[in-house]
Amino acid sequence: xxxxxxxxxxxxxxxxxxxxxxxxxxxxxxxxxxxxxxxxxxxxxxxxxxxxxxxxxxxxxxxxxxxxxxxxxxxxxxxxxxxxxxxxxxxxxxxxxxxxxxxxxxxxxxxxxxxxxxxxxxxxxxxxxxxxxxxxxxxxxxxxxxxxxxxxxxxxxxxxxxxxxxxxxxxxxxxxxxxxxxxxxxxxxxxxxxxxxxxxxxxxxxxxxxxxxxxxxxxxxxxxxxxxxxxxxxxxxxxxxxxxxxxxxxxxxxxxxxxxxxxxxxxxxxxxxxxxxxxxxxxxxxxxxxxxxxxxxxxxxxxxxxxxxxxxxxxxxxxxxxxxxxxxxxxxxxxxxxxxxxxxxxxxxxxxxxxxxxxxxxxxxxxxxxxxxx
Ligand code: GLV
Ligand code: GLV
Numbered sequence: 001x002x003x004x005x006x007x008x009x010x011x012x013x014x015x016x017x018x019x020x021x022x023x024x025x026x027x028x029x030x031x032x033x034x035x036x037x038x039x040x041x042x043x044x045x046x047x048x049x050x051x052x053x054x055x056x057x058x059x060x061x062x063x064x065x066x067x068x069x070x071x072x073x074x075x076x077x078x079x080x081x082x083x084x085x086x087x088x089x090x091x092x093x094x095x096x097x098x099x100x101x102x103x104x105x106x107x108x109x110x111x112x113x114x115x116x117x118x119x120x121x122x123x124x125x126x127x128x129x130x131x132x133x134x135x136x137x138x139x140x141x142x143x144x145x146x147x148x149x150x151x152x153x154x155x156x157x158x159x160x161x162x163x164x165x166x167x168x169x170x171x172x173x174x175x176x177x178x179x180x181x182x183x184x185x186x187x188x189x190x191x192x193x194x195x196x197x198x199x200x201x202x203x204x205x206x207x208x209x210x211x212x213x214x215x216x217x218x219x220x221x222x223x224x225x226x227x228x229x230x231x232x233x234x235x236x237x238x239x240x241x242x243x244x245x246x247x248x249x250x251x252x253x254x255x256x257x258x259x260x261x262x263x264x265x266x267x268x269x270x271x272x273x274x275x276x277x278x279x280x281x282x283x284x285x286x287x288x289x290x291x292x293x294x295x296x297x298x299x300x301x302x303x304x305x306x307x308x309x310x311x312x313x314x315x316x317x318x319x320x321x322x323x324x325x326x327x328x329x330x331x332x333x334x335x336x337x338x339x340x341x342x343x344x345x346x347x348x349x350x351x352x353x354x355x356x357x358x359x360x361x362x363x364x365x366x367x368x369x370x371x372x373x374x
Contacts, residue, residue: 002036002052009034011058011338016044016066019087021324024331027357031335033058050075059083059334065296069095077102083337085330089113089170089317091365092240092267100366107333107364110169111349112325113317118173120316121235121265124289125178128261129233130154131287133310155232155261155287157182159215163231164188165224165247166266169347171237172197178233179216180204186218189227193220228255233263240267250275259285265316268294277302280309291316325353329362336361343367 002014006029013033028035036052038044043065049072053060057079062068068084073095076084085107086094099106127133131152138144138152162178164171167190178184179201186201188194201218208216221227224247227234234256238244248262248271256262264271273294280286281302288309293299296314303309317323332352336343336359344360345367352362367373 001038001040003039005029005035005037006032007034012036012056013059013061013334013338014038014049014052014057015061016049017041017063017087019061019323019327019330020320021327023324024327027328027331027335031338033335033338046071053079053081055079057081058338059085061085061087061330061334064088064090064093067093068099070098073099073102073104076104083107083334085109085333087326087330090239090267096366100369103370105333105337105343105361105364105370105372106366107330107337107361109326109329109333110363111347112329112353113322114169114173116319116322117170117265117316118177119319120291120312121170121174121237121263121289122177122181124263124265124291124310124312125157125233125235125261127310128263128287128289128308129157134307155259157184157233159183159185160232161185161187161230163227163234165227165234165236166190166238167194167197168237168239170265171235174235174237175218176200179218183216184233185216187221187227187230188218189221189224224252225255228252229257231260232257233261235263236266236270238266238270240269244270246270246272248272248276250278253279256286258283259287261287261289263289265291268292268296273300273303276300277306280306284308325349328352332357333361333364337364337372343372345373 005025009032011033013028013035015037018037025035046067053075057076058081083105089108089110091108094106096106131154135152162184164175167188172194175186175188179186253275277300286308290311292314329352341359341361343364345363349362351358364372
């Protein structure tokens with residue numbers, strides 16, 4: 001079940017799923033790692049991973065479907081390990097405090113999946129607005145008997161308001177796509193205003209105004225409630241943590257326009273999925289596009305039967321380019337820590353995509369706590 005690459009490597013790194021591309025292997029081989037990659041497509045249990053860590057393991061690359069906490073980090077520490085990288089930008093599956101306690105650096109893979117993920121949020125937005133999936137099923141099931149003036153009437157997004165909750169890298173990229181591409185007015189909420197996003201949008205809207213157009217506009221909202229009440233489309237781009245768990249509950253869903261569109265490419269548990277099923281049943285003109293759900297891969301009962309919900313299986317970051325880039329970053333995190341290189345944690349990941357990557361770890365989330373920042 002575990003395939004071994006570069007068996008003579010002095011360091012031992014385990015990778016709990018096969019990853020796309022070749023570059024990541026080259027990076028680990030160059031760091032003299034023996035690479036052990038699990039070939040199973042099943043989600044590994046904590047016990048299986050712990051067994052494979054064994055009594056000698058220098059580093060690990062794991063998946064968002066695995067729970068990396070006290071049990072695995074203490075096992076990794078006892079096996080001589082010093083680094084773990086999640087193959088994801090999110091790390092809600094990782095107990096960073098316990099990794100820090102054992103002196104284990106925790107990496108993630110931001111930057112390379114920004115546009116890819118935002119593009120999926122755009123795809124889901126239009127799939128929902130124009131009822132693409134419903135219409136596709138209609139045609140395939142032989143129900144289309146000819147053009148009709150009122151067949152699958154949907155929503156025009158031009159000059160409507162898009163609401164973004166969480167304006168980090170992905171939320172900002174999505175906001176720009178919707179504002180520039182589709183001339184939607186933006187209202188966004190974030191713990192604090194995003195100065196870089198606002199500076200960008202100011203230039204863009206000034207340019208539009210110079211042409212005599214008073215749209216699109218953009219505005220920071222101090223509360224989520226304002227976004228919910230005003231937006232025609234709402235897209236979630238916040239991390240999952242204690243503060244955002246069930247952020248969209250029954251009460252908040254009820255604040256949205258009855259014909260709004262809700263998009264989630266962040267983490268499923270940001271929405272109370274039972275409340276969502278009820279809400280969609282009561283509001284047939286409310287439309288939803290989900291890339292993630294609360295208890296993946298299980299769907300909350302009722303969700304699959306709702307025609308106003310479009311669901312894809314957690315593939316927002318799944319362009320070949322992004323998934324190969326994520327593998328490169330995860331391997332670079334692990335290799336750099338093993339080789340004693342510093343941590344950069346900068347916004348721009350492009351140096352790590354080139355042929356001569358820097359001698360640094362691109363993204364270690366507990367770098368400050370561990371004193372690793374260069
Ligand atoms: C995918 O969901 C990721 O966090 O990269
Ligand atoms: C639609 O196909 C149109 O021509 O208006």
